[in-house]
Amino acid sequence: MLNAFAITVIFVVVVTVVAAFVRGRRKDKCLKDFSGSLLTLQDTADKLIWGRLRVESTGIELVYGSPYKDNEGHDETSYILYKQEYPILKALIRYHDELDDEARKRREIELEKTYHPSTLRRLRRKIRNFVNTFRNSVIEIVNLFVGQVKKTGPGGKILAGQDKHVSQLQQELGPASGTAYEPLLEPHIGKKVVLE
Template sequence: MELHNFAEYIESFVNQNITLRIIMDTVFLYTLVLILLSGVIGAFLSSRFKDRCLIDFKGFNVTVEEVDGDVAWGILNVYSTGIELEYLTPHHDDEGHIENSYIIYKDQFSTIQGIYRYHDALSEENQKERQKRIRKAYHPNFSRRLIRSTRNILNTFKDSIFQSVGLIVGQAQKSNPSSTLLKTQNKRITSISHEIIQVTANAYEPLLEKYIGKNVVLDMNKGDKEIEYYGILKEYTNDFVEILDIKLKEQKTVEITPEEKMVLDDYGITITMDELQFKIENRGNTTIFIEKIVALNYEKELNVICNPNSVVDFNVENELKEKVIIPFEFVREMDAIIPRKHCLIRHSGEMREK
């Protein structure tokens, strides 16, 4: 009888150990699959992730200004590892090399002062594409709203998600304490989960979120100066802020001699001068303000406005045979992407009418 009970005890003990072993092996297998899937998903998302602000300017003619004052312009291409500007025409450097593009890697984004998209430099096709993207942003369909809401939720609860992943890994270790794989890959699993959440969630700031589509004032540090930009907050990420419809006042001074015709292609302006008459043709998209003309022993106040696609003529009282200086002011509209390292949204404005 005792021998029979002992046999039953041994059989029960063996069965329990087999069951426990199966459970431990199952947990180990699931953990191994989790490690592999996390690695694959993390690598895929990291390779596909591109900054949302930069994506908005993809395919447009933009100007990139760096903190050291260097400026480059061309068609913007965006990659997960950086950006590339394709020059509109090949550039010949001082050593005779032909350069077709300019590349800025992701770890060099801190050298960017700003990326600017001037409205008057866009083709008609680009103008339409810009308006199309803006309409989609301010009037999103259900799927776009769902994606943004999901991303914001992930950001809100990402700390809790990180803790949950840590608890799951910890429980797996307790269930299989002899597993070398779990011990060595614990930090790796946690790191991968952080990467996945960071890539999918990106940035969420309730303070900025409520001003999407509204006028704001952005303070940008440029060297030892602080510049204010007033425009519409379109988007923000961990690295950048995107502002639309910024109006810039720019000043330029030209010198012209009698019987000369000066063409300023960058501004769409043609200035013609004879001895007693000036003619200014504005083929661009911006309004020009001409305050005065100045020559040797001569100055005349004008305060003339030359609207887009118009011509202004004016006469002078004295015959001018020397060079004439014409200072003028104009307003350009642009969209800008500014690194958050160099800027801060300081004030809110009025609601954008759509």
């Protein structure tokens, strides 16, 4: 018979493996919609890069149509931007007139589904928003709990020596910027808004 400690360890290992698998397969939905399209990337230094977008869970790659020689004489075939470098990303531009007929049709279908969702799609979105809100609450509770244990609990000395690992775990558990579900923006889906 397994004791409580062994069951806890097994549970933690299984959850960690499943979470790692899901995290490794998860791609940004907006970027995924642009995957395979010819895009122009503009960074914060106003540098422009053109290529076909390839999206992975760890970042993006713009594959050039033909090799390009850089200032140092190297042949470049693509531009890679990791997730941590997204803050230097100013804009990803996909020109509508450069889309082929199939891509235009896919875009129109996606816009129609977004602007006029079916009952099932609305239900899925509400469930996903609830799960994301719940996840954000759990992450906040875990962060508060870890902070409290570090201050007062007997494990505080152990955690204090592991600050680097604890903060890394907290960053992995929760997104640093905002929440996964933004109720203020939800009613504005499909409408033109001004962002300042």
